[in-house]
Each structure stands twice: as structure tokens, then as C-alpha cells.
Amino acid sequence: MLKVDRVTKKFGGVVAIKDVSFEVKPLEIFALVGPNGAGKTTLFNIITGVIKPTSGKVYFKGEDITGLSPVKIVRKGIARTFQNIRLFNSMSVLENVLIGFEKSYEYNYFEAMFRFPRFFKQERIHKEKAFEILRYLGIEKYADYNAKSLSYGNQRKVEIARALATEPDLLLLDEPAAGMNPKETDELADTVFRLREEKEKTILFIEHDMKFVQKIADRVLVLDYGEVIFEGKPADMMKNERVIKAYLGDIDVEG
Ligand SMILES: Nc1ncnc2c1ncn2[C@@H]1O[C@H](COP(=O)(O)OP(=O)(O)OP(=O)(O)O)[C@@H](O)[C@H]1O
Ligand SMILES: [Mg+2]
Structure with a gap:
């Protein structure tokens, strides 16, 4: 490997x-x-x-x-987590995980700007997938929490969730x-x-x-x-x- x-x-x-x-x-x-x-x-x-x-x-x-x-x-x-947690503190847990999908975004920038139907479809699919990952790691109840407000251990889980989002x-x-x-x-x-x-x-x-x-x-x-x-x-x-x-x-x- x-x-x-x-x-x-x-x-x-x-x-x-x-x-x-x-x-x-x-x-x-x-x-x-x-x-x-x-x-x-x-x-x-x-x-x-x-x-x-x-x-x-x-x-x-x-x-x-x-x-x-x-x-x-x-x-x-290949995905990783960091020794010093690197979450976006101003974002929710869910948003932090959604960032992990960036690499697989299928629509292009202009489509996103004009919010073509495909954009919404992608976003919905990613949200569902992000929730699935959060559920898998047992932290779905924190989805809407600010990432910074979580315990240290749970923040580490969010890092793992974001890494998993890149599949x-x-x-x-x-x-x-x-x-x-x-x-x-x-x-x-x-x-x-x-x-x-x-x-x-x-x-x-x-x-x-x-x-x-x-x-x-x-x-x-x-x-x-x-x-x-x-x-x-x-x-x-x-x-x-x-x-x-x-x-x-x-x-x-x-x-
Ligand atoms: N960007 C850098 N510039 C200069 N020196 C660096 C840089 N990154 C690491 N080092 C040096 O390389 C060596 C190894 O550092 P590294 O962070 O890889 O250790 P580590 O095994 O992860 O340690 P720890 O268990 O403390 O995390 C250290 O001497 C460190 O100071
Ligand atoms: Mg180290």
C-alpha cells in the first residue's frame, strides 16, 4: 500500500x-x-x-x-489528521467535515456560483455523507455545534471525520x-x-x-x-x- x-x-x-x-x-x-x-x-x-x-x-x-x-x-x-488539531473554529462540526469533500466536488466554480440544480444535488449528497460519517464516529449530535466548543477528544474525532470525507x-x-x-x-x-x-x-x-x-x-x-x-x-x-x-x-x- x-x-x-x-x-x-x-x-x-x-x-x-x-x-x-x-x-x-x-x-x-x-x-x-x-x-x-x-x-x-x-x-x-x-x-x-x-x-x-x-x-x-x-x-x-x-x-x-x-x-x-x-x-x-x-x-x-491518503488523508491525515494533525498533531495540533486544525479545525476551523468559526465553523460548525458539520461544515468542518464538509470541507473534506472539496477534493471530490464534481461541479465547477461557475456552476456553483449560479447555483445550478446539480450544485444542490451535490451539496445534499455531501451533507448526507457527512452526517453518516459523524454518526459512524458517534458525534452526530454535535453536527451544529461550533467545532471549538467540543471536548478535546471529540475535536480529534471531527478531524478523523474530515479525513474520512476525502474517502x-x-x-x-x-x-x-x-x-x-x-x-x-x-x-x-x-x-x-x-x-x-x-x-x-x-x-x-x-x-x-x-x-x-x-x-x-x-x-x-x-x-x-x-x-x-x-x-x-x-x-x-x-x-x-x-x-x-x-x-x-x-x-x-x-x-
Ligand atoms: N519545518 C522545519 N524546519 C526546521 N526543523 C524542523 C522542521 N520540522 C521539523 N524540524 C525538526 O526536525 C526534527 C523532528 O521533528 P518532528 O516534528 O518530526 O518530531 P516528532 O517525532 O514528530 O516529535 P514529537 O513527538 O514531539 O511530535 C526536530 O529536531 C525538529 O525541530
Ligand atoms: Mg510530532
Whole structure:
């Protein structure tokens, strides 16, 4: 599904990503972990076209997508959420999700301006679809609420809803459990499983919560200072000496 091939990213003198390679298989739930500043978000930014790698390639479904614009990459079927929630605060929850449909708008600008019948048809279909996604994530009752007024955990769900509106095959989640309480984290784990079983999504996620990683990830890639120090099963990660060293005193491995 996704192949990252010998990717390096330098910011001036800082090597944020160093010769990183890995593959995510279809329907896999794949975790990207590592201490703060390890390069996880940078890797997401490279995959989604926000920044270009200094060297190396990214392939999606066998196609080279390196350096394509973020919009083109969304159209190919990759969507993401952000570590720092990026919702439009002045808009309702529903409107925030509707933005996700922008990429698939079939009518053109002039049609929209003159509000041809097709425009209304599209808008209605998108609203129905947006509601369906909100229902799926259990937040449809907040549809008309201002996005900013929701709890942190629910705002993260709205971000997921907006990403789902673009109908991705691969969903990238940057610290989805951050700021969630234990109940919300459990629900999130369920949601991720359901997205795979019921919606056939492949999921690549970044997370510091090791309990969450152990619970849902099929495989894990550990980065430290931009380098891969471990790739394998979550249970083996905790026994790996390099991983323990990288995390020593940094996090509670018990979760
Ligand atoms: N646009 C940028 N310009 C310069 N340096 C950057 C830029 N983006 C990231 N970096 C640097 O690259 C390194 C990796 O940062 P990144 O945000 O990818 O880490 P991370 O693993 O996501 O960390 P965290 O767990 O804290 O989110 C850091 O040293 C960071 O300061
Ligand atoms: Mg990050």
C-alpha cells in the first residue's frame, strides 16, 4: 500500500529523517513511535506532500508520489489528521467535515456560483455523507455545534471525520489519543479496528501512548533521531535494547 524508500530529510544542518525505509501493507494497522523530535511528524509531512524529502522516494499503491502536492496526494487516497488539531473554529462540526469533500466536488466554480440544480444535488449528497460519517464516529449530535466548543477528544474525532470525507484508503493519524481520557482512548481503539474491518482502511498512526500501541498495532516502527532503531511486533519492541535505551526515563513503558 505505502512504501517509504530510503528517505532522508535535512533542515539546514539538522538531519530530521535519515535513510528511513518501511512498507505498510493493505489493511495493516501500523504504528510509528519514538521520542520527541525523532522525526515522526516530519515523515507524515513527507508522505502527504507538505514537504519534499532531501532524497528518497515514497510510493503509494506502486506509484511514485514523491513531491506531489498535498491536494494531489489526497486525491490519490491518503488523508491525515494533525498533531495540533486544525479545525476551523468559526465553523460548525458539520461544515468542518464538509470541507473534506472539496477534493471530490464534481461541479465547477461557475456552476456553483449560479447555483445550478446539480450544485444542490451535490451539496445534499455531501451533507448526507457527512452526517453518516459523524454518526459512524458517534458525534452526530454535535453536527451544529461550533467545532471549538467540543471536548478535546471529540475535536480529534471531527478531524478523523474530515479525513474520512476525502474517502482515503490510507489514513494517517498524528497522535490521535493525545489529550484523550482512558474511556475516549478505548473508544478510539475500537474506532480504528472498525475502520479497518468495516471500511477497509489501512492505518498508519503516530502515538506516545504505548498501551494504545500495544493494543492496536500489527507492527511498529521506532525512530530515534531520524533513524529506524526497530521494526517489528509491538510485544517485541519492549524487549529491544535500543528501544529501551532511546526511551530510558522518557516514558513509562507500562503505559
Ligand atoms: N519545518 C522545519 N524546519 C526546521 N526543523 C524542523 C522542521 N520540522 C521539523 N524540524 C525538526 O526536525 C526534527 C523532528 O521533528 P518532528 O516534528 O518530526 O518530531 P516528532 O517525532 O514528530 O516529535 P514529537 O513527538 O514531539 O511530535 C526536530 O529536531 C525538529 O525541530
Ligand atoms: Mg510530532
